[in-house]
Amino acid sequence: MVSESANGGMGGKVVLITGGTSGIGRAAAAALAAMGAEVVVTGRDRERGEAAVEEIRRDSGNERVSLVLADLSVQAEVRGLAEEFRERHDRLDVLVNNAGLVQSRRVETPDGLELTLAVNHLAPFLLTDLLLDLLKKSAPSRVITVSSEARRGASIDFDDLQSERRYRGFPVYGMTKMANILFTYELAERLEGTGVVANCLHPGAVSTNFAQNNRGPIALLFRLFKPFMRSPEQGADTLVYLASSPEAGELNGKYLTDRKEVSPAEPRDETSQKRLWEVSEELTYLKVAS
Ligand SMILES: NC(=O)c1ccc[n+]([C@@H]2O[C@H](COP(=O)([O-])OP(=O)(O)OC[C@H]3O[C@@H](n4cnc5c(N)ncnc54)[C@H](OP(=O)(O)O)[C@@H]3O)[C@@H](O)[C@H]2O)c1
Numbered sequence: 001m002v003s004e005s006a007n008g009g010m011g012g013k014v015v016l017i018t019g020g021t022s023g024i025g026r027a028a029a030a031a032l033a034a035m036g037a038e039v040v041v042t043g044r045d046r047e048r049g050e051a052a053v054e055e056i057r058r059d060s061g062n063e064r065v066s067l068v069l070a071d072l073s074v075q076a077e078v079r080g081l082a083e084e085f086r087e088r089h090d091r092l093d094v095l096v097n098n099a100g101l102v103q104s105r106r107v108e109t110p111d112g113l114e115l116t117l118a119v120n121h122l123a124p125f126l127l128t129d130l131l132l133d134l135l136k137k138s139a140p141s142r143v144i145t146v147s148s149e150a151r152r153g154a155s156i157d158f159d160d161l162q163s164e165r166r167y168r169g170f171p172v173y174g175m176t177k178m179a180n181i182l183f184t185y186e187l188a189e190r191l192e193g194t195g196v197v198a199n200c201l202h203p204g205a206v207s208t209n210f211a212q213n214n215r216g217p218i219a220l221l222f223r224l225f226k227p228f229m230r231s232p233e234q235g236a237d238t239l240v241y242l243a244s245s246p247e248a249g250e251l252n253g254k255y256l257t258d259r260k261e262v263s264p265a266e267p268r269d270e271t272s273q274k275r276l277w278e279v280s281e282e283l284t285y286l287k288v289a290s
Helices: 023-034 046-060 075-088 115-137 169-191 217-228 237-244 270-283
Strands: 014-017 038-043 065-069 094-097 141-146 196-202 255-257
Touching (some): 014 023, 023 038, 023 237, 038 075, 046 065, 075 115, 115 141, 115 196, 141 169, 141 237, 169 196, 169 270
Parallel strands (some): 094 141, 196 255
16 A cells, blocks of 8 residues: 555645546556556446556555446436545545547537537536535645537537537537637636646647547547547646646646647637536526526
């Protein structure tokens, strides 16, 4: 077992990573556990989840790794995840909103929401809100959200947020990744002075299971490019930096890749940022629409 004084500076810290069963999330979990953190990962399937936990324990040499089951496309399960986490832990030092997907065909969740929006944006939004008091209590603490450069050129279509009129898998994915950035900017502003910081990142093009939930061109494209992509460990580097390094603890409201801030292609859109927050509150029932 890794003690609080373990090398790496994460001893005594509790980290929650969504989507820790594969890819970037699993690699980040192993790296942070190796630095001494107690790591909780989420998964949808018990068998796969437990296998991932065993691998993370083995790779990190740290036994303090555990699993919470939750399908993040279902808001009741996001609420259940937050509840279970609170029952088991009295602190949260780093929340990593990592789980995400691209979906070639439009699918609705049991809550009647478009799946990509539900998992990639609304689940992080809701989970962060539900755990915010614990993060504040544990300050200095950090919220990290995994975005993507697929956000380039994307904008939030507030008239068709559920992509009912028009659905195209990759542009919808790009919109949700833009939502991750706008969410981070707004969250960072709201957290100013609380000791909790919020940042997001692009991990690069990473060889993971990403897109393999689809059939057809999207899955094929990702499979073909796998040999040219980064390893999950390389893809997790900026995430691990944001989660653990002392200087990253000073950052708030930043979007990074390769440990550096990405210069925004467009000026900040404060109006969309605030509007997205309000719509997200309504879609997660944190606020009833007036
Ligand atoms: N790979 C890239 O090139 C790339 C580039 C830019 C950004 N990203 C972002 O990086 C993040 C991690 O992706 P990855 O590349 O590591 O892909 P991955 O290997 O497919 O991992 C995605 C993780 O998200 C989980 N997940 C998906 N849908 C879920 C749901 N409904 N409920 C709960 N968990 C769910 C998966 O769980 P299951 O095991 O249960 O499916 C898995 O653990 C994503 O946010 C993605 O947008 C990836």
